Amino acid sequence: xxxxxxxxxxxxxxxxxxxxxxxxxxxxxxxxxxxxxxxxxxxxxxxxxxxxxxxxxxxxxxxxxxxxxxxxxxxxxxxxxxxxxxxxxxxxxxxxxxxxxxxxxxxxxxxxxxxxxxxxxxxxxxxxxxxxxxxxxxxxxxxxxxxxxxxxxxxxxxxxxxxxxxxxxxxxxxxxxxxxxxxxxxxxxxxxxxxxxxxxxxxxxxxxxxxxxxxxxxxxxxxxxxxxxxxxxxxxxxxxxxxxxxxxxxxxxxxxxxxxxxxxxxxxxxxxxxxxxxxxxxxxxxxxxxxxxxxxxxxxxxxxxxxxxxxxxxxxxxxxxxxx
Amino acid sequence: xxxxxxxxxxxxxxxxxxxxxxxxxxxxxxxxxxxxxxxxxxxxxxxxxxxxxxxxxxxxxxxxxxxxxxxxxxxxxxxxxxxxxxxxxxxxxxxxxxxxxxxxxxxxxxxxxxxxxxxxxxxxxxxxxxxxxxxxxxxxxxxxxxxxxxxxxxxxxxxxxxxxxxxxxxxxxxxxxxxxxxxxxxxxxxxxxxxxxxxxxxxxxxxxxxxxxxxxxxxxxxxxxxxxxxxxxxxxxxxxxxxxxxxxxxxxxxxxxxxxxxxxxxxxxxxxxxxxxxxxxxxxxxxxxxxxxxxxxxxxxxxxxxxxxxxxxxxxxxxxxxxx
Numbered sequence: 001x002x003x004x005x006x007x008x009x010x011x012x013x014x015x016x017x018x019x020x021x022x023x024x025x026x027x028x029x030x031x032x033x034x035x036x037x038x039x040x041x042x043x044x045x046x047x048x049x050x051x052x053x054x055x056x057x058x059x060x061x062x063x064x065x066x067x068x069x070x071x072x073x074x075x076x077x078x079x080x081x082x083x084x085x086x087x088x089x090x091x092x093x094x095x096x097x098x099x100x101x102x103x104x105x106x107x108x109x110x111x112x113x114x115x116x117x118x119x120x121x122x123x124x125x126x127x128x129x130x131x132x133x134x135x136x137x138x139x140x141x142x143x144x145x146x147x148x149x150x151x152x153x154x155x156x157x158x159x160x161x162x163x164x165x166x167x168x169x170x171x172x173x174x175x176x177x178x179x180x181x182x183x184x185x186x187x188x189x190x191x192x193x194x195x196x197x198x199x200x201x202x203x204x205x206x207x208x209x210x211x212x213x214x215x216x217x218x219x220x221x222x223x224x225x226x227x228x229x230x231x232x233x234x235x236x237x238x239x240x241x242x243x244x245x246x247x248x249x250x251x252x253x254x255x256x257x258x259x260x261x262x263x264x265x266x267x268x269x270x271x272x273x274x275x276x277x278x279x280x281x282x283x284x285x286x287x288x289x290x291x292x293x294x295x296x297x298x299x300x301x302x303x304x305x306x307x308x309x310x311x312x313x314x315x316x317x318x319x320x321x322x323x324x
Numbered sequence: 325x326x327x328x329x330x331x332x333x334x335x336x337x338x339x340x341x342x343x344x345x346x347x348x349x350x351x352x353x354x355x356x357x358x359x360x361x362x363x364x365x366x367x368x369x370x371x372x373x374x375x376x377x378x379x380x381x382x383x384x385x386x387x388x389x390x391x392x393x394x395x396x397x398x399x400x401x402x403x404x405x406x407x408x409x410x411x412x413x414x415x416x417x418x419x420x421x422x423x424x425x426x427x428x429x430x431x432x433x434x435x436x437x438x439x440x441x442x443x444x445x446x447x448x449x450x451x452x453x454x455x456x457x458x459x460x461x462x463x464x465x466x467x468x469x470x471x472x473x474x475x476x477x478x479x480x481x482x483x484x485x486x487x488x489x490x491x492x493x494x495x496x497x498x499x500x501x502x503x504x505x506x507x508x509x510x511x512x513x514x515x516x517x518x519x520x521x522x523x524x525x526x527x528x529x530x531x532x533x534x535x536x537x538x539x540x541x542x543x544x545x546x547x548x549x550x551x552x553x554x555x556x557x558x559x560x561x562x563x564x565x566x567x568x569x570x571x572x573x574x575x576x577x578x579x580x581x582x583x584x585x586x587x588x589x590x591x592x593x594x595x596x597x598x599x600x601x602x603x604x605x606x607x608x609x610x611x612x613x614x615x616x617x618x619x620x621x622x623x624x625x626x627x628x629x630x631x632x633x634x635x636x637x638x639x640x641x642x643x644x645x646x647x648x
Contacts, residue, residue, distance in 0.1 A: 024469040078432060082425045101406045101472060104428060108402060109465040111432065115439060116458045119451070126451060127443070134440045141433045145348040148425060 003311050004318055007048045007058070011041055014062045015069070020113075030094045030106040031113070034073045037089045042319060043068045043172060047180035049315055050194055053308050056184025063120025064129065064183060068176045071114040071133075075140055077107035082148065111137075121183060129179050136175035143168025150234055158239045162203070165236075170202030190302050194312075197298040201316050204291035208320060210235040211284050214272060220321060226268035232257035236284055237275050244278045292320060327635050328642055331372045331382070335365055338386045339393070344437075354418045354430040355437070358397045361413045366643060367392045367496060371504035373639055374518055377632050380508025387444025388453065388507060392500045395438040395457075399464055401431035406472065435461075445507060453503050460499035467492025474558050482563045486527070489560075494526030514626050518636075521622040525640050528615035532644060534559040535608050538596060544645060550592035556581035560608055561599050568602045616644060 002010070015035060020028045044065035051061040077094050079085070081103050086096035095103040114133075121129050146164040150156045177198035181191045212221045213228040214237055228235050232254075242250055256262065256270050275281060295316055299309040326334070339359065344352045368389035375385040382389075401418050403409070405427050410420035419427040438457075445453050470488040474480045501522035505515045536545045537552040538561055552559050556578075566574055580586065580594050599605060619640055623633040 024466055027469040078428050104402050105465055105469055112461045119454055137436045141429055142348055145351040145429055
């Protein structure tokens with residue numbers, strides 16, 4: 001079995017050998033640009049780790065691993081248009097570099113390329129893998145739509161938010177893990193379990209992402225602290241506090257980011273004071289811990305020797321930025 | 325065997341029973357809106373006619389027929405954003421009605437829905453049908469990119485233009501016919517032939533479309549004559565004439581549509597006079613006739629009794645607006 005870094009190396013090698021047509025340039029160059037943007041490749045790595053944990057050959061799983069990475073990057077191309085995001089991984093987004101028409105069409109081609117890559121899975125598993133991939137892809141679209149919807153409505157319940165982040169980010173991780181398990185010849189039950197492992201992990205990761213944005217260090221977050229607060233974003237911190245706070249405190253949460261008499265620092269402090277008043281960071285931390293532990297404990301129930309789950313465990317810790 | 329109208333009825337019935345989730349509304353309502361916009365359904369009808377011509381059961385082919393129609397409408401959603409087109413089939417386009425973000429994301433969901441529908445083809449034919457559908461879908465994206473490229477460059481060769489319209493419009497017709505033939509259990513050779521039939525027919529249709537835009541009647545075209553000329557569009561008339569004309573005449577073709585001293589009627593007359601000088605309408609008409617006859621003659625070579633090709637023949641005549 002290979003660890004995270006070895007698997008990542010293999011994947012990067014495979015990606016580097018990907019062949020795309022040279023023309024039309026404005027269709028295919030943005031795909032190469034987007035795919036070489038780096039990132040942690042968390043979806044293909046998880047797919048490959050899951051495959052190998054069950055004794056599968058990662059070579060068989062490479063096309064599917066590239067398919068989920070291609071699909072993920074397709075969603076980024078289109079999301080960046082919708083969010084008007086001009087920077088992606090420290091470089092201009094495809095949308096910023098080539099404009100929205102190119103980002104739309106290259107994104108479309110990437111989604112179709114993902115399906116083309118899926119044809120490279122073992123033929124006897126094709127139908128089953130499509131039945132994981134396609135519903136997952138639709139769920140990601142649903143999650144993105146809910147995310148955009150939530151920006152426009154006043155009141156979002158915590159449960160609605162959890163459903164949205166599950167659709168928008170966790171199902172892709174979960175589907176990737178499940179596809180890897182299928183290629184690794186895992187039993188139906190283990191496939192469902194590994195799906196659940198990745199789903200819980202994805203939710204823990206997303207909740208932690210929200211938490212770090214307000215309470216992390218610049219090193220942990222990789223950018224300035226407090227961005228979500230300054231945007232007035234409906235995060236799990238915001239929505240959990242809204243569900244517990246007095247009307248007076250809710251008013252503070254609704255309007256602080258719009259108050260032009262305050263500095264950014266003052267806005268961040270004022271909103272965090274309300275979060276703290278209701279002990280919400282602690283609540284979220286507990287939720288993260290519960291989901292993270294649940295993910296790990298699912299690994300214990302798989303029908304394979306515990307030592308085979310070592311790298312899936314390390315993957316979880318690595319994703320959450322935790323030491324072993 | 326059923327004729328075009330009977331097949332169309334069956335398809336519309338099947339489409340009317342399509343089930344989509346109710347939420348998120350802004351993801352799925354635009355899909356229903358786009359799919360109920362009517363149109364001649366030329367791609368699914370051809371797919372079903374081809375299936376039945378080879379003795380297949382159209383019930384088996386319905387999911388694939390809906391998949392190609394779904395895919396076609398996905399391309400329209402995204403093309404309308406890129407072309408800034410606010411009207412589609414006499415109604416506001418999805419882009420105009422809901423904005424570009426909704427049109428992007430609903431379009432994405434439609435493409436994924438197309439793949440979901442393809443899972444409904446007979447299981448033993450799934451891999452083969454994906455191998456027709458996916459390359460076809462990529463070619464359509466390539467065609468759209470070339471089309472956008474050509475708007476921005478001065479000189480486009482006639483052969484480049486033919487390649488573009490083949491990719492952008494004919495391959496989808498050809499792929500649809502081939503998928504129908506596969507489901508109808510046609511031989512490999514007949515599948516290739518029916519592909520060629522639809523490809524030639526699609527090219528004839530597209531050339532005729534260009535010709536009618538300048539030389540048709542309002543009844544034939546369904547809109548005002550001369551739109552392409554007023555836009556300065558690089559059509560087959562324009563590019564063929566450019567390849568034959570003197571530099572002086574080429575200047576007329578390049579600049580007439582921009583000349584603010586001329587009325588629309590004068591612009592149209594001036595450009596058509598150049599087309600006529602080089603006998604280009606006649607040349608295009610001959611090209612249309614050659615491709616149309618080639619399409620029909622391919623039907624004679626299929627390994628099925630001639631009478632089984634009756635409705636494919638009628639389809640071709642119908643598509644080209646010709647009496648039998």
